[in-house]
Amino acid sequence: MSFAETQLKNLQTPALVLDEAKMMRNIQRLAKQVDGLGVSLRPHLKTVKSTEISRRLLTDGSGPATVSTLIEAEVFAEAGVKDIIYAVGITPQKLDRVAAIRSKGCDLAVVLDSVAQAHAVADASARLGLAIPALIELDCDGHRSGVVPGDPVLLEIGRVLHDGASELRGVLTHAGESYEIQGRHGHEIFTEQERDAAVQSANALQDAGMPCPVVSVGSTPTAHSARKLDGVTEVRAGVYAFFDLVQAGIGVCDLDDIALSVLTTVLGHQHQKGWIIVDSGWMALSQDRGTANQRIDQGYGVVCDEAGQMIPDLIVIKANQEHGIIARRPGSEGKLPALPLGTRLRILPNHACAMAAQFTEYNVIPADHEADLCVWPRFGGW
Template identity: 65%
Template sequence: MDRNIARLRNRLDGLGVSLRPHLKTAKSVEVARCVMNSPEGPAMVSTLKEAEQFAAAGVRDIIYAVGITPAKLARVAQLLEGGVDLAVILDTVEQARAVAEVSRQTGVRIPALIEIDCDGHRSGVRPTNQVQLVEIGQALAAGAELRGVLTHAGDSYRGGGAEALQHCAEVERLAVVDAARILQHAGLPCPVVSVGSTPTAHHATDLMGVTEVRAGVFVFFDLVMAGIGVCQVDDIALSVLATVIGHQREKGWIVTDGGWMALSRDRGTSKQTVDQGYGLVCDVNGTPYPDIIVADANQEHGILAARAGSNARLPDLAVGDRVRLLPNHACATAAQHGSYNVVRGSSHVVEAHWTRFGGW
């Protein structure tokens, strides 16, 4: 984990931009303190529960990364009144008007960023839609605070190699830089120009006009990121320690107690060149068994088997032996657990237990 954090920090320092880590992956105060620039932030969250938990731990500079709705604005205003600089995101005039209205009612100017759609992946305003951008900006200016623009290159998760990811990063950059220019030409402020995804953060070569980069899963990495080529399997800092509970030798199975309740149902590698099933199987020290995967998973049972089409042989594991399972999606696997057991290198000594929280 330490190495992963240092890798991205050094890269962004070289490009002259700051890092705003997305804390949704870890949802842990201890991990947050390892990755933020300071105990006060900056930080990105995906739920208001995260914002409240991290605010209680002293984080003061937060962006809430999911499109805001009117019913959530009372909680946002409460955090702002408590001294937290919490910005929201939106992509419609209706949202902007609601934010401005609550700002006027409470006397608290709620900061908001306009979400830009850089690749058609999810939500946001297209940077070519000048009329909508300016209308949203003007609606915010009537009571709230237009903080800037932000985008997320979701298409980067399709991979395609280094050149394709560099292209995604440049498309991402141009989208927000163009949107910021439109707002500024309309006489509207745009101090923050924010981009972010782990693949583009690791492949951007030019961040001219960008003020910050957001990324989250880079802290732990996972098999999806390894499949895209953003990291190596050895960089994955999160694993589930499971125990062998039986064998079905005629089927070529080893059965563990690491089912989908421990790993999640995420099958994010299923469309990649190498399908890792529900996870990649390693020995207790974290060294992968070649082509041995969690081929299937029930609620509390994991089925270890050789990858289809390979010549791999099952390891000689007895009931009670332990294996480490590397996750497809670190966010989803971490969400199955209430805390992290912290170990260093090849040591099995648990140095600390870091609490993890969930909820909205």
């Protein structure tokens, strides 16, 4: 146990704990993978929401980066990130705020998938006297938003942006359905769907005489399984810095790669029911049940001891607002371990983004085993 891990005993619970060594191993793994494919990596900062972590994720701490809220764009731009894509469909009411961020020296681009949005961006660009760059979002797998490749509206949107006062920056897609597929082979199929949708659409724009300098793809599963990315310029991914039980369940990482956990304390027992009660409910763990439809349902999180070692077949089976109920996994055999009042435990997240969102700071176990436990601020909001 490192010196910092011994200091966990002094924390009030629930507390968010981050293992820096595991995080850095995860960051370096994907950086090496993407570099080997000859494209750039544009990490998504929505998971971490921390300037301390962004400096470790981004090249020279300055980008490129992806965000999902404008407050992320504002905070990271203030911290020196100069190249950001706001990867949620833009609305007209947000464009003045986008322009304000750009006016401070950050190249912030927006994403859209309709002619109406394109007109809004072009009109705002003309009104404000600056060219707001936009990427056209593509639907590569029916997961969510985006223009279906081959739909003539792609060129119509591109023409509005290119001929107006705005800037057509490129195309962007996200294989969100890859989260529903287990195993590298399945993820490779989605990787090729992403690539094909993006490259086909980029070629269509260019054949019509319009620019497409950015061809952006990415999800954590497809980024890790990509073998070739011909025609792509960049890859986006976010949860890989921490990983979680969903990613482990679909084979992208191992349980030992998960860098994030919630420190909790045993507050009571229901012996006749086989329950251990802890002081971390859904306000700490979140209500995410992302593993419910996977081969192994991890409940509301996998239970580890205070040092982060998994306790076999022990999960959080139920989460009330401030109470978590721990029990043996359904179908498992053996006795409930003796975990008396005051015992400290750590809970691994189903969804790292959702768990982290419950807290305002990370309690960081440094990679240097001789260093003190440290605190890195985390922000929220929109």
